[in-house]
Amino acid sequence: MKKITVAAPAKVNLTLHIPARLENGYHAVEMVMQTVSLFDRVTAETGDRLQIVADIPPTENEADNTAHRAATLFADAVGVLPHFRITLQKHIPMQAGLAGGSADAAGTLVALNRLHGSPLTTDALCAIGEKVGADVPFCLRGGTMLATGIGTTLSPLPPLPDCFLVIAKPGFGISTAAAYAEVDNAPFLPATDTMQKALQTGDLAAVGAAMENRFAQVLCKADVDRLCDALRKAGALGACMTGSGSAVIGLFETKTAALAALSTVKSLCAFSVVAAPFDGGPKIIEEL
Secondary structure (H helix, E strand, O other), X not given: OOEEEEEEEEEEEEEEEEEEEOOOOOEEEEEEEEEEEEXXXXXXXXXXXXEEEEOOOOOOOHHHOHHHHHHHXXXXXXOOOOOEEEEEEOOOOOOOOXXXXXXXXXXXXXXXXXXXXXXXXXXXXXXXXXXXXXXXXXXXXXXXXXXXXXXXXXXXXXXXXXXXXXXXXXXXXXXXXXXXXXXXXXXXXXXXXXXXXXXXXXXXXXXXXXXXXXXXXXXXXXXXXXXXXXXXXXXXXXXXXXXXXXXXXXXXXXXXXXXXXHHHHHHHOOEEEEEOEOOOOOEEEEEO
């Protein structure tokens, strides 16, 4: 095999709490996360050097790209030279709280692992991914998970009941680092187990009622609040910002209801889509 393409799903936060700041500077988090059917495409193939090709503006330093870091660490782990060409086709918006960069790192690891005959287990890939970013292990496993610690301790939860999500991003992004800096100036609050109980009972309305995000409470972005209010008025069972923002999600029981809501919020945002829960991490879609 010379070329592997995977579909790497975005993630959303159904809840995000920040109980404390740790002595090492990281933040303790408690999050219920879900992968969804919004995908970046990541293609890995052999090359004469490590090259990242993407349909987005490059970072000032290519080595800061999550796919670049993942590829370098993978090569070190399996004892090969990092002579790979990684092509990213972006569909997950950046600075949205949808883990687009982490999804690309996860997709890169899965594709390279397959390209080399699958020498590493998922656990081993997660150990590599954790060095790239805290969300990468979740993006590798996917599904419905409780993330604790710094976000890398994952516990499977009952799957989100069948539903549809409107994902809407206003015309600005939010830096994760900047969001955490704002949180540092606010009281830390403990998480509750309301969302976990809702998932255990399979009660979609209770899931919607339990959706919340500590960052949104602290950042107080008017456009984010406006989108959440618009989604609720359009019939969402619940709505909240995802991750450190700026995208928000609205929960709907049917695709028809989600599409109707999408049409009402399009004018309020720069990006919007209807997605469904996706069970798992990056999936191989092409092998050549």
